[in-house]
Amino acid sequence: MKKVSIIDVAKHAGVSVSTVSLVLRQKGKISEATIGKVNAAITTLGYVHNVAAANLRANTSNLIGLILRDFSDSFSIKVMASIVQELEKQGYMVFLGQPLNDGEHLERTLLSFKQQGVAGVIYLASDTRAASLPEHIRHCPLPLVAVSQSLLEEKCNLVMRDNRQAANLAARYLIERGHRNIAYIGGRDGCRIREQRLLGFRSAMTQNGLVWREEYSPACTDDTQAAAMATRQLLEKNNTITALLCHSPDAMIGSISGIHQVGRTVGKDVFLTQQVALIGFEDMLHVNLTSPSLTYVSSASEETGRQAAGLMIRRLKEPDLQTQRITLSGQLIVRESA
Known part of the structure; x- marks a missing residue:
């Protein structure tokens, strides 16, 4: 069977090849009637537009590379889904890569x-202990947008969470409800997310004239059993504690067991x-x-995800755009545990 070409579509629709090309690329001022005729011809003939070939001819691309290292991280998966959805709305497609290491x-x-x-x-950065991006990413010659859950000391287009604000918000809420002995459970030593949240937590305590106790923030591995043990030991030694900030969903589930x-x-x-009141830092639905x-x-x-996709599109349309650093604040969702 002969492959249907753009010339066949133009003949069937009764328009020029250039008009069909403009319709396919959604460019130019083409009337709705003409667009309708071209699309009808495409459907009737079964024409398939080769986007890659068109991009090659025009020296452009609608393909964005997305790197996700950790498929077990719920935050990264949700961000990825949002990025893909937003890029597709704008006519871009995603090419996904999952390298096993940073080398x-x-x-x-x-x-x-x-x-x-x-x-x-x-x-999508996954190393919560690193203060910088992997070397290969730092020297990437293509337009780059990094997404991080923790603060990175990089001069690059960056979208990241404000962990300090999140912990400060949670602690202030508990203090306003009358809690005076508040602890933080979970996160490994050296985890930058944990370090930033503890800064926000400590700031809220100090601003309200409360004593910050280092022993009220035990670190532990990211699993429910470790969090349960850390919670139990903490509460047995300090029975005046009435509220816990939980580093992760696993820490929250483990804390419930320890309580x-x-x-x-x-x-x-x-x-x-x-x-004991509990507050987490992830969407706990x-x-x-x-x-x-x-x-x-x-x-x-x-x-x-929306901000990362939008920043990438702006970067492509404006190559001389200044480096941007976008920090996103979390919103407190009050339910029954605190």
């Missing part, structure tokens, strides 16, 4: 992007001394079938 695998991914003719790269192990319950009533439902500071994952 040769990342280098091969970037080479593959170059071979595919991507216009730019969005990098029950010492004979206390989860709840927001500060005057019932057996209750997937565990809100529990009772009580969980209070949290949203991760702003969808907005992060």
